[in-house]
Amino acid sequence: MQLLGLLRRELRSECRQWVDDGDISEDQGNRILARYGTRLDDDSDSSLAYKVLVTVALLFVGMAILLLVSANWETIPRAVRMLGLIATTVALNGVGIYQYLQRREGIGWLFLGGISYGASIMLIAQIYHLGEHFPDGLFYWALGVAPMAWLVRSRVVTLLMLAVAMLWLFAEGQFSPPWAMALFMAVGLTVAVQARSAGLMLVLAAVGVSWLNLLLGWAYGYPRGPDFEAGHLTLNLGLLALLYALVCWLGSRSALHWQRAGSLIGLWTLRGYLLLLLPFTFSEFAEGYLHEQAGLADPGLWLGLLAALLASSLLVFRRLGQTGGRLLVMLLPFAMLGIHGLLSRDDAALFAVAVNLLALLSAIVLIQEGLRRGLSQFFYSGIALVLALAVMRYLDLFGDYLGAAAMFLVAAAVLYGAARYWRRQQRLAEQESGEGQA
Numbered sequence: 001m002q003l004l005g006l007l008r009r010e011l012r013s014e015c016r017q018w019v020d021d022g023d024i025s026e027d028q029g030n031r032i033l034a035r036y037g038t039r040l041d042d043d044s045d046s047s048l049a050y051k052v053l054v055t056v057a058l059l060f061v062g063m064a065i066l067l068l069v070s071a072n073w074e075t076i077p078r079a080v081r082m083l084g085l086i087a088t089t090v091a092l093n094g095v096g097i098y099q100y101l102q103r104r105e106g107i108g109w110l111f112l113g114g115i116s117y118g119a120s121i122m123l124i125a126q127i128y129h130l131g132e133h134f135p136d137g138l139f140y141w142a143l144g145v146a147p148m149a150w151l152v153r154s155r156v157v158t159l160l161m162l163a164v165a166m167l168w169l170f171a172e173g174q175f176s177p178p179w180a181m182a183l184f185m186a187v188g189l190t191v192a193v194q195a196r197s198a199g200l201m202l203v204l205a206a207v208g209v210s211w212l213n214l215l216l217g218w219a220y221g222y223p224r225g226p227d228f229e230a231g232h233l234t235l236n237l238g239l240l241a242l243l244y245a246l247v248c249w250l251g252s253r254s255a256l257h258w259q260r261a262g263s264l265i266g267l268w269t270l271r272g273y274l275l276l277l278l279p280f281t282f283s284e285f286a287e288g289y290l291h292e293q294a295g296l297a298d299p300g301l302w303l304g305l306l307a308a309l310l311a312s313s314l315l316v317f318r319r320l321g322q323t324g325g326r327l328l329v330m331l332l333p334f335a336m337l338g339i340h341g342l343l344s345r346d347d348a349a350l351f352a353v354a355v356n357l358l359a360l361l362s363a364i365v366l367i368q369e370g371l372r373r374g375l376s377q378f379f380y381s382g383i384a385l386v387l388a389l390a391v392m393r394y395l396d397l398f399g400d401y402l403g404a405a406a407m408f409l410v411a412a413a414v415l416y417g418a419a420r421y422w423r424r425q426q427r428l429a430e431q432e433s434g435e436g437q438a
Contacts, residue, residue: 012038038256061112085120092116093148100152107154114145114160138168139180146187155200158191162203169211173226177218181211196257198264205246205265209239212303219299230293231300234336236276238307241329243269245311248320267377270366274385277362280355281392287348293340301340308332324365359389 015029019040024032030039076084092113099106118141125137142165149158165184172178185207192200216235217226247269250262279285308329315326343351363385370379 089116135171153194173214198261201261231298234304235300238304241311242307245314277359283352286352291345
């Protein structure tokens with residue numbers, strides 16, 4: 001069972017108190033915490049709130065400096081402006097590097113130095129009227145922060161680099177394919193591995209999905225610009241399968257930080273899968289999707305197939321994940337080929353029915369897994385999905401009134417069955433507890 005960072009910290013604090021009071025031994029405390037992916041001496045996320053508050057405070061300091069400079073910008077001589085910007089950037093980064101080398105600190109100064117570096121690029125370009133392609137400023141900003149992020153292995157500085165790189169990705173993506181994003185992702189992955197950061201791994205997964213979707217858009221619209229077509233759905237289905245395989249691989253590792261990364265990415269992958277399903281439960285949306293797809297010649301199909309086949313290979317040869325999950329991923333390529341090769345807009349109603357059944361089946365599986373494994377995020381995700389399907393069918397009256405009524409009855413049966421199962425498990429637990437005391 002995996003807990004959120006806040007709950008894990010609270011549990012670790014309680015176990016430490018139990019050990020100090022003599023209620024349990026240190027070995028027992030570590031065995032208890034191992035069930036939740038942590039241990040007594042783990043302090044990797046103990047100061048998260050402090051770091052967040054300090055980072056936001058530094059961000060406000062940087063914004064205040066920019067506002068003060070902007071207020072008096074025109075009254076300052078041009079040479080003084082440029083030298084002042086350069087000197088401020090060098091000073092902030094110099095102090096940060098010095099403190100980092102002396103006491104392994106100084107990340108806050110380097111974060112401010114990264115903001116000052118970006119502001120200097122923009123303002124110097126404005127002073128001397130340099131460059132008409134505005135995404136270049138964002139690119140050189142991220143490129144300048146990247147070496148510092150890599151050298152100090154700082155999550156905060158790396159997040160700054162990735163944030164600026166994402167701004168460049170969407171800005172440059174309107175003019176040309178942003179191939180250089182691979183460089184920033186490589187730096188981010190290096191820091192995530194070295195810093196053992198599950199949160200940074202999640203951010204990198206989101207950045208990678210966005211980047212691949214934009215590149216596919218250019219495959220559709222080259223040389224005019226990116227186009228977003230029906231094949232993006234197929235690509236994202238394949239990427240979800242690949243992320244599922246990655247989650248299973250991370251969960252099989254012995255290191256706690258890998259398990260945390262797998263749990264975090266898995267939770268958001270699940271949410272992405274559910275959000276991807278819901279629009280296609282409407283027949284109108286399904287009809288538009290089937291009408292716009294390019295059949296077997298769709299590049300999104302082949303990229304999605306590649307991702308799904310890679311996921312299948314990883315799951316089968318490494319024997320990862322549950323049998324049901326492996327089977328679904330292995331069947332996904334055939335489903336992709338069937339949708340692109342056999343279905344047309346005339347089959348929209350059938351497609352929508354199939355997606356509704358898939359969504360309902362997914363909700364049942366999530367509720368069952370949540371109850372069986374004690375995973376609250378699975379259980380509540382399944383409940384939320386059932387409720388969402390019921391509400392959407394009430395608004396849409398899918399098929400006819402009888403079809404909507406049937407969906408409500410099925411949803412009621414699923415929820416009632418989950419409640420009965422939960423109650424039976426509680427009674428069994430109470431009986432076992434009573435027998436143990438006897």
